[in-house]
Amino acid sequence: MSEALQNNIAEITPSEWELMRIVWTKGEIFSRELIDLLQAKRQWSDSTVKTLLRRLVNKGLLVTEKQERRFLYKATISETEAMNGSAEQLFDHLCAMKKGKTLLDLVDHVTLTQDDIAKLQKALAEKAQGAPESVQCDCLPGDCHC
Amino acid sequence: MSEALQNNIAEITPSEWELMRIVWTKGEIFSRELIDLLQAKRQWSDSTVKTLLRRLVNKGLLVTEKQERRFLYKATISETEAMNGSAEQLFDHLCAMKKGKTLLDLVDHVTLTQDDIAKLQKALAEKAQGAPESVQCDCLPGDCHC
DNA sequence: CTAGTGAATTTACAACTGTAAACGGAGGAA
DNA sequence: TTCCTCCGTTTACAGTTGTAAATTCACTAG
Numbered sequence: 001m002s003e004a005l006q007n008n009i010a011e012i013t014p015s016e017w018e019l020m021r022i023v024w025t026k027g028e029i030f031s032r033e034l035i036d037l038l039q040a041k042r043q044w045s046d047s048t049v050k051t052l053l054r055r056l057v058n059k060g061l062l063v064t065e066k067q068e069r070r071f072l073y074k075a076t077i078s079e080t081e082a083m084n085g086s087a088e089q090l091f092d093h094l095c096a097m098k099k100g101k102t103l104l105d106l107v108d109h110v111t112l113t114q115d116d117i118a119k120l121q122k123a124l125a126e127k128a129q130g131a132p133e134s135v136q137c138d139c140l141p142g143d144c145h146c
Numbered sequence: 147m148s149e150a151l152q153n154n155i156a157e158i159t160p161s162e163w164e165l166m167r168i169v170w171t172k173g174e175i176f177s178r179e180l181i182d183l184l185q186a187k188r189q190w191s192d193s194t195v196k197t198l199l200r201r202l203v204n205k206g207l208l209v210t211e212k213q214e215r216r217f218l219y220k221a222t223i224s225e226t227e228a229m230n231g232s233a234e235q236l237f238d239h240l241c242a243m244k245k246g247k248t249l250l251d252l253v254d255h256v257t258l259t260q261d262d263i264a265k266l267q268k269a270l271a272e273k274a275q276g277a278p279e280s281v282q283c284d285c286l287p288g289d290c291h292c
Numbered sequence: 293c294t295a296g297t298g299a300a301t302t303t304a305c306a307a308c309t310g311t312a313a314a315c316g317g318a319g320g321a322a
Numbered sequence: 323t324t325c326c327t328c329c330g331t332t333t334a335c336a337g338t339t340g341t342a343a344a345t346t347c348a349c350t351a352g
Contacts, residue, residue, distance in 0.1 A: 013309060017239040021285040024241075025292045031329070040287035047312045050330070055309085069318070070329070083240050084251040090236050091256055093163040094229050095170075100262025105230040106249060107269050110237060111281055116246025117274050121267065123253050128263050135259055139167040141186035146171045159339060177299075193342045196300070201339085215348070216299065294352080302345070308338080315332070322324085 010059040012082060018042065019052050023062065024079040030070050097137040097146075156205040158228060164188065165198050169208065170225040176216050243283040243292070 012020060022037050023029055035049045053073060056062040061082075064071040077085075091099055112120070137144040158166060168183050169175055181195045199219060202208040207228075210217040223231075237245055258266070283290040 011308090014239055015310065021239075021241060025283070025285040025290055037287055044310095045312055046329090047314090048310075051311075052309095054331080079241065079244060080247060080251075083244060083248045086236060087248050087252055088255060090232060091252060093160055093167075095167055095225065096257065098225065098229060099256045100258045100265070101226060102229045102233050103249070103252060103256060103258070103262070104265055104269060105226075106233055106237060106252075107266060107273065109234060110245045110249060111242065112246045112249070112273060112277055113280050114274065114277050116249070117270050117277055119246070119250055120253060121270055123250060124263050124267055124270070127253065127258060128260065131258055131260050131263055133260055135257055137171070139171040141183055144171055157338090161340065190340095191342055192299095193344090194340075197341075198339095200301085296351080297349085298347100299349105300345100300347080302343105304343075305341090307340085310337085311335090313332105313334075316330085317328105319326105319328090321326080 010061055012061065012086060015052055016056055016061075019049065019056065020061065020075060020082065021079070023073055023075050028065075028072050028074045030067075030072055032070070034073070095137055095139050097135050100135075156207055158207065158232060161198055162202055162207075165195065165202065166207065166221060166228065167225070169219055169221050174211075174218050174220045176213075176218055178216070180219070241283055241285050243281050246281075 018041070019034065019038060022034055026033070031050060031053060034053070035044075035046050038044055038049055053062065057064060057073075061076055062073050063076055064073055066072075091102070094102060107120070137146050139146065164187070165180065165184060168180055172179070177196060177199060180199070181190075181192050184190055184195055199208065203210060203219075207222055208219050209222055210219055212218075237248070240248060253266070283292050285292065
């Protein structure tokens with residue numbers, strides 16, 4: 001994983017996600033276009049978007065390149081890295097014993113393509129080799145019997 | 147899903163997760179024991195834990211029951227509900243097209259038991275019936291070609 | 293009755309978030 | 323040359339989060 005998300009350094013807030021998704025999709029973008037695109041979904045003033053941009057640059061998630069008098073914004077990490085990083089971060093604070101259940105819930109609720117499903121099945125089949133019979137709960141300091 | 151997490155009402159912060167996990171594991175608990183357990187893992191002062199407790203009560207994630215002069219704390223939602231709710235919330239702001247990939251990453255990184263894997267395989271097999279060939283990206287306001 | 297203890301409540305304060313107004317500089321229209 | 327407009331920078335302000343000290347309340351040991 002690249003710098004930015006590496007050590008839980010940069011959390012991406014919900015508002016920032018909205019913005020980042022557009023940057024990722026466009027590859028690189030000027031603030032004007034970004035603001036227009038965002039305003040097609042959210043009631044944000046120009047200022048608000050500019051503040052978010054500045055914060056994302058400070059967090060190291062975006063970099064700028066000056067072109068004439070505007071700045072071109074680009075992401076420093078890929079969308080996939082950010083998504084995986086965030087998902088892993090979330091799972092980090094779930095009870096070890098219950099992560100499987102949560103994954104199951106996600107599989108139930110997320111729309112998946114045939115291809116996604118095939119890949120997941122393959123991964124699971126491999127994982128089944130050597131998967132443990134049980135996983136210990138790690139909710140309590142000592143050991144936990146729940 | 148119960149009241150609390152229903153409409154993205156109550157976000158659980160990382161610190162709060164630590165605390166909640168202990169409450170869930172113990173079922174119900176007095177602040178004293180909770181503080182001692184937490185301090186076995188984290189450098190938190192008594193005060194800090196009490197503040198977190200108060201905030202969780204305000205958020206409606208914990209309720210108290212007075213016993214003599216102490217309060218007994220209990221969770222208002224189950225750990226599973228909270229975990230699933232949080233996971234779904236996170237997935238809500240990911241690009242629809244790329245959720246499968248993120249799930250795959252999680253399956254790769256999370257420790258799963260034989261039983262978890264079996265259940266996931268079953269769910270996937272069912273889901274494969276009628277799963278779409280592709281899912282549209284929803285990153286841009288109009289439609290997105292990424 | 294008086295001080296010490298344990299528990300809860302109040303107050304604190306900086307960093308981060310959501311949201312935005314105000315200000316400033318530089319290029320283009322008049 | 324002068325002002326308008328576009329864009330970036332500064333400042334703002336309330337709410338949340340991490341972290342905790344200070345204060346109060348009530349009981350128990352002297």
